[in-house]
Amino acid sequence: GAGVSQTPSNKVTEKGKYVELRCDPISGHTALYWYRQSLGQGPEFLIYFQGTGAADDSGLPNDRFFAVRPEGSVSTLKIQRTERGDSAVYLCASSSGLQGPDTQYFGPGTRLTVL
Amino acid sequence: QKEVEQDPGPLSVPEGAIVSLNCTYSNSAFQYFMWYRQYSRKGPELLMYTYSSGNKEDGRFTAQVDKSSKYISLFIRDSQPSDSATYLCAMKPDYKLSFGAGTTVTVRA
Numbered sequence: 001g002a003g004v005s006q007t008p009s010n011k012v013t014e015k016g017k018y019v020e021l022r023c024d025p026i027s028g029h030t031a032l033y034w035y036r037q038s039l040g041q042g043p044e045f046l047i048y049f050q051g052t053g054a055a056d057d058s059g060l061p062n063d064r065f066f067a068v069r070p071e072g073s074v075s076t077l078k079i080q081r082t083e084r085g086d087s088a089v090y091l092c093a094s095s096s097g098l099q100g101p102d103t104q105y106f107g108p109g110t111r112l113t114v115l
Numbered sequence: 116q117k118e119v120e121q122d123p124g125p126l127s128v129p130e131g132a133i134v135s136l137n138c139t140y141s142n143s144a145f146q147y148f149m150w151y152r153q154y155s156r157k158g159p160e161l162l163m164y165t166y167s168s169g170n171k172e173d174g175r176f177t178a179q180v181d182k183s184s185k186y187i188s189l190f191i192r193d194s195q196p197s198d199s200a201t202y203l204c205a206m207k208p209d210y211k212l213s214f215g216a217g218t219t220v221t222v223r224a
Contacts (some may be wrong), residue, residue, distance in 0.1 A: 018124075033210075035212075040120070040123065042119075042214030043203075043212070056210070056211065087152075101164050106160070109158050
């Protein structure tokens with residue numbers, strides 16, 4: 001079956017611009033996560049959705065970052081007034097949302113470069 | 116100090132060697148432990164997960180968890196050039212994964 005997909009695969013923008021990154025989770029997965037991976041580092045948690053609501057957004061670095069999942073499927077990560085420090089790979093993952101190990105399946109990521 | 120510490124390497128081994136990777140952690144609330152493999156410019160792919168202390172084997176891969184020492188390991192037997200990748204340890208108390216920095220492994224043919 002289809003895995004997690006993310007678009008665009010690459011995004012180059014200028015400092016101060018607004019960007020949107022899209023994630024299509026595995027069909028039927030109720031849980032969706034966003035992580036950010038900087039060069040040479042492991043992914044860092046940003047936000048977790050259970051259904052349509054953000055159950056935990058404690059990883060969002062500041063109020064320039066916002067994410068939505070209006071129908072409980074596709075999610076969009078929005079970054080306002082981008083800064084050079086926002087350059088990273090943004091990874092989306094989804095899981096069944098059940099108790100236990102609840103494996104998270106990752107997409108290929110969106111590589112964001114802020115010039 | 117980070118919650119999860121992992122030596123970034125890089126690690127280079129000849130084909131057929133045993134690859135040994137490990138992580139330490141500080142958060143006692145972690146109860147699920149995973150190893151992900153990440154190829155260049157790809158997303159992480161789950162290799163193995165364990166819930167309790169002990170060993171778990173899957174083909175050429177063995178994962179070990181020692182909760183008393185807050186230490187986890189991954190062993191790859193009979194390593195192949197196709198095993199060349201970055202290996203990330205990850206752990207969570209419930210839903211939020213905390214990752215190590217990843218160890219880059221190269222298996223030389």
